[in-house]
Amino acid sequence: MTKILIVSDSHGSTELLDELKRRHGADVDVMIHCGDSELSDDSDSINGFTAVKGNCDFYGDFPEEAELEAGGYKILVVHGHMHSVKTSLLSLTYRAEEAGANIVCFGHSHLLGAEMIDSTLYINPGSIRLPRGRRERTYVILDLQEGRAALHVYDADRGEMKNLKQEFTVPVPKRP
Template sequence: MSKILIVSDSHGSTELLDAIKAKHASEVDQMIHCGDSELSEDNESISGFTSVKGNCDFYGDFPEEALVEVDGYKILVVHGHLYSVKSSLLSLSYRAEEAGANIVCFGHSHLLGAEKIQDVLFINPGSIRLPRGRHERTYVILELKDGKADLRVYDFDLGEMGSLTQEFSVSK
């Protein structure tokens, strides 16, 4: 069993990242930031996160994508702007297939969502600073256990909002 904290689009807020790390770092095995942190990679607030470059990341030297392996699952991390995720997940699904990813974490649209396309789980944790389509500043903790993905959605201000467990099964 592994727990992965997934955030995106913090847009310069070290306070939000520090608070989320303080609350969850001891309970998760991995932390992912899907870009637009607007921080440099040596900033203490982004340390400990596997981070990628977003379209607003001008200060750091983050990679465009990262491939993380957790318990035999391959997790592709991108921001999403290079794959036009605001209009479709098609390009990103092709990239996931090329990378052999089971799970894709992305941001850019600031819209919370999870979707399974073929055998790949796509997760957008929303934005912890500038949400769109809702007022909650969201992030996700993904728990992988026995081939199931349990997605727990959190509002920064109010805590856990809910869980989707039976919705997704992920194969290695």
Template structure:
């Protein structure tokens, strides 16, 4: 199973349509972690699970989402209400409360992935205004029985093989 995760596109539509055209056929879920700055009925967001970001002034998206995929709980938020620019503690506590296995968030525009107490935290970076690197990134998370593979993609250059990471999945009850 695969999940496409994007965040902080800040008004881009053609780029989201291009990502969908390229990858929608191979993923089972598409997530936008907020700050799309688009209307909910925008074609570029069609089939994405979208949350409200701090720059989404229209207010038509939920603050948080919980989705199930292959027996895993995926918690999606933008992150601004959890202070993710300075700590993951608040988000980690909320993820534990939600019994999440995977947390997808944005807001900081910094690409990152970290396993904390058995929960996978993923920030796909930004396809509009990346910070900490020049690549305009998004992520495809590949899930198997025992592991997660995090494939980082650049909007222009495609998959960045040197950034692929593999994480062992904690045993499920």
């Protein structure tokens, strides 16, 4: 099993990122930040995260996107502002297809959500600092195991929101 912590839109809060690392760092294999950390890329708080540049990231030298492999899956990480995710996921689905991604992590809208489009899982962990559409300051832990993806949603203040747990079938890519 591979566990991935996914967070976005922390907007300058080193305390929240440090707390996530204390709370989950020993239990997860990968930590992803989907942009708008508003931190420098040499900040101790963002250290250990695969992080991308958001529209409010003026201080760090973060990449526009990142690709990584975890649990046999190819993961694409973007902030979302370059793909107009507030209006549609169409542009992002084209990019995911180009990248050959099985899982896409993004932020920007501050809205928690997850959905399958074709055989690709799209995850927006919401905002851990400035949520929209709900009061909870959310982030996600994704458990990957042999074609199954269990999405656990957490509130930064109250812990896991068990009523929002979702499971998806994400086909394991065939290796050449």
